Amino acid sequence: MCDPELTGFSVNQMTVKQLSLPELVKGLVELGVPGIGLWREPVAEYGLAAAARLIRDAGLSVTSLCRGGFFTAIDPAERAAALADNRSAIDEAAELATDTLVLVSGGLPPGSRDLVGARERIADALAELAPYAAERGVRLAIEPLHPMYAADRCVVSTLAQALDLAERFPAEQVGIVVDTYHLWWDDTVAAGIARAGAGDRIHCFQFADWTTPLPAGVLTGRGQLGDGAVDFRWFRREVESAGYAGPVEVEIFNDGMWARDGREVLAETVARYREHTL
16 A cells, blocks of 8 residues: 555666566565656566556556667767667657656767757757657657766757757646756756656656765765755755656665665655655
């Protein structure tokens, strides 16, 4: 049974990637957590249909699927492959009964310094994919990533940049992700959240903390809630004031957390969510 305090709460499976999908589902049910965020690779490893059945039978909701995107290639063959992969991701999201596919848009192609051109190629890809997703009941959610990722992973770094892309399309087709890890530093984020809410563009809301020093490679530097600099209650107030009433996911990539017992980390994550966000 879902704990009323945890209504709308979701744990992304990457937070405790050391747990198998059945172990995570069992743990979430025991802790009264109603939602789960999924990643394509471990879902494919378990089996798409089997994963959908496992989660459905447990009574959990899939709050998002990560990830699509990587739209910035210049080479025609690479672009075609990216579009095909994203159509597959949309189909997987529909099979898993989630209405939200998170997009990491892609970095600069090798040898390129053209940020504007890269962002326009994202828009071109969205124009092809948004109608396909809409036909399957899936929304595309552009996730702005911290600027340190702009060169190699995501040329969309702010909510304003994400909204400039999303607003070219109907809100029910393309929106944005508010992820505290990537946006906590930006003094325009409140205006961006308000703008996104006014347009009904907030399709996903994720928590992770910012801790230093960052590890080599920086991808696995997200902190457990309460260990760093992020004011989660402030973010929650801003997002809810903007009209968002959807799920809240905790999505953390952290080598230290992954090295621990997954059940212990899962219980700690729920406890930190209660302590630092409610």
